[in-house]
Amino acid sequence: MKRIAFLLLFIYAQKGLTQSTNTLSYSDYITNVLANNPLTKKADNEKKYGELKLKAARGNYDPQLSGNYDQKQFDNKNYFTNLNSEIKQPIFTSQYLNFGYDYGVGTNMNPESFTPSSGLPYLGMELGVLQGLVIDKRRAEVLKSKEYVNYFGAERQIQLNNLLFESAQRYFEWLFSIKEIALNDYFMKIARQRLLGIEALADIGERPAVDTVEAAIFYQTRLLDFQSATLDYQKSINELSMFNWSDKGPSVLTNTYQTIDSLDGYYEKTKTILSETLYQNSTSNPVLLKYNSFQKVLEIDNRLKKEMIKPVLNVKYNFLSTNNNSFNPAFSNNSYKWGVNLSFPLLFRNPTNEYKMAKVVSQNNNLELLNKTNELNFKTNLLKQNISILSQQLQNADRTAKYSKQLVDAEKLKFDNGESSLFLLNTRENKWLEAELKLAEYKLKFIKAVLNIIYLNGNLEYKL
Secondary structure (H helix, E strand, O other): OHHHHHHHHHHHHHHHHHOOOEEOOHHHHHHHHHHHOHHHHHHHHHHHHHHHHHHHHHHHHOOEEEEEEEEEEEOOEEEEEEEEEEEEEEOOOOEEEEEEEEEEEOOOOOHHHOOOOOOEEEEEEEEEOOOOOOOOHHHHHHHHHHHHHHHHHHHHHHHHHHHHHHHHHHHHHHHHHHHHHHHHHHHHHHHHHHHHHHHHHHHOOOOOHHHHHHHHHHHHHHHHHHHHHHHHHHHHHHHHHOOOEEOOEEOOOOOOEEOOOOHHHHHHHHHHHHHHHHOOOHHHOHHHHHHHHHHHHHHHHHHHHHHOOOOEEEEEEEEEOOOOOOOOOOOOOOOEEEEEEEEOOOOOHHHHHHHHHHHHHHHHHHHHHHHHHHHHHHHHHHHHHHHHHHHHHHHHHHHHHHHHHHHHHHHHHHHHOOOOOHHHHHHHHHHHHHHHHHHHHHHHHHHHHHHHHHHHHOOOOOOO
16 A cells, blocks of 8 residues: 555655646746736836937027017007017027917006007027027936936846846756756665565565665655755746746746756857857946946036036027018017127035035045955856856866765665675665766756856857
8 A cells, every 4th residue: 555655645746746837948938028928028128218208308498489469459549459479499408499479458457568450570590608608407408318318228127137137047947957856766766676575585585674665765855855855846847937027927837847858958059159258348237337327417407517517698589570460570680689698606605516426426436346346257257267166077077986986886786696785786876876966956056157147248158
C-alpha cells in the first residue's frame, strides 16, 4: 500500500509538468512585455507628456484676440458707444505686433476715446527694451520645454529599463526553477528504482530488511525535495505572470506552459555577448541623461532670472489711420500714438536673490550628476570584478559536479558488487545533487550579472 501511495503521489506531482499546451520563449516574452505591459504604456506617456509640454509652450506665441464693447443710452440719448478690438501677435521675446480697431462716439464720450464716425484702425508694435529683450518667460518656457522633451524621454527609458530588468530576472528565475525540478525529478526516479530493487532483493533474502527502510526514507527525502522544487516553480511562474500581459489584459501563466529555452543555453549565450556588453559606456544611462537635460533646463532658468534683474522699459508705437478700408488702410506718419513704460524695484532684492537661488539649484543638480556618474562607475567596476570571480566559481562548480558524478558511478559499482553500503551510496548521490544545484545557481547568478550590466548601460538591449 505504501508503494502504491508513493506512486500515486509521484504521478500527481508530475501531472502539471507533463501537460503542455503553450510555449513561451524569452524573446517572445520580452516582446510581449514591451507591447502589452501597462507599465510600458505608462512609460510611453512620459515621452508623450514632454511633447505636449513643448506644444503648449509654443502655444504662448499664438495670436491673441481681445475686444471690449460699452454703450450707454439714457433719455433717448446716446451717451456713448465705445468699441475696442485688437489682435496681438507675439514675435520673439517681449515683442508684439498689434492690429486693432477703436470706435468711440456719443454726446458724453470721453474726448480721449472719441474717434471719427468710421472708427480708427491702427497698426503698431510693443518692444521690451531692457527686461525681456534677450529672453523672457514665454521664450524661456519654449527653450525649457525642448529640453523637457529629452528629460521625459530619459524618464521613459528609465521606467522601461526598470521594467525589463525586473521581468528578465523573473524569466531566468523561472528557467532555474525548471532546472531545479528536472534535477530533483531525476534523482527522485533513481531513488524510486533503487527502493523497488532493494524491496525485491529483500523479499528473496538477498538484502536485509533494514535496507528497505533506509531506501524508503531516502526516497521520501527525494520526494519532499521534488515537492519543494514544485512550490518554487509555482512561485516563479506566478511572479512571471505579473509581467506577461496579453493585448486583452492580464495573462495568467499556468504550469501548462513550457519553454523552448533552458538555463544552460542562456548561460552560454550570455558568455558570448559578455565581451560586447561589459565594456559599453555607462554614460548613456538614462538616469545621467535625465540629469543632463534637467541641468540645461536650470541653465535656461538662470538666464531668465538674470534677465529679471533689469528694469522694465517697454516702448509702444501705433500708426493710426482715419481710413477704415481694411484692404488698403492709408497710414500717415502724422497720425500716431506712442508711449513708454518704466518700472523697477528700488533695491532689486527679489530678482537678485531669485537669481542666486536658481544658481544654487543648478549647482546642486550638477553635484548630484557627478555623484550619480561616480556611483554608476563604481557599480560597473564591481560587476566586472564579480563576473571575473563568478567565472572561476563556475569552473570550480562544474568540476565538482563532474567529480561527484564519477564518485557516484564508482560507489554504485562497489554497491552492486557488495563492497559498499546503501548509506554511502545515498551520501554520494546527495553530494552530486547539491553540486548540480550549486552549478545551476552560479549560472543564474552569472546571467543576472550580465543583466545588471545591461541595466547600468541603460540601452534596453535585453533581447539576448
